[in-house]
Amino acid sequence: MDFFHAQAPLYGYWNAAWMLLFGQSWRTAHALSALLSAGATLLTADFVFTRLRKLGLAGGLVAAMLTGLNIMVVAFGTLGQAYGLCLFLSWPRFDSRS
Numbered sequence: 001m002d003f004f005h006a007q008a009p010l011y012g013y014w015n016a017a018w019m020l021l022f023g024q025s026w027r028t029a030h031a032l033s034a035l036l037s038a039g040a041t042l043l044t045a046d047f048v049f050t051r052l053r054k055l056g057l058a059g060g061l062v063a064a065m066l067t068g069l070n071i072m073v074v075a076f077g078t079l080g081q082a083y084g085l086c087l088f089l090s091w092p093r094f095d096s097r098s
Contacts (some may be wrong), residue, residue: 011082016065029080035085037077041068 015029022028044067049060067073076083 011085013073014085015080026080030078031078033084034078036088037073038068040077040084040091041073047091073093 003087015032018032019025022031041064045060045064048055048063049057052059054057077087078084
């Protein structure tokens with residue numbers, strides 16, 4: 001019989017390392033996912049604010065609210081599963097500005 005685990009491949013190790021630092025509890029996994037979802041929301045606001053200068057601060061705030069208050073992000077981004085990590089890591093880490 002094969003073993004099937006429906007999570008991102010290294011997410012178990014990521015949670016184990018996080019729990020070594022902050023204790024073994026389901027709250028630890030949920031806190032990590034919530035922090036990563038909040039980080040993805042901030043990255044969205046930063047993207048809109050820095051690259052779409054015409055929209056300015058208001059555009060960045062609207063983008064953050066549309067991302068952070070999205071029902072899918074609220075429902076799944078705060079679970080102790082890989083959704084928050086995947087949302088955070090889906091942003092490119094390079095600077096394409098000239």
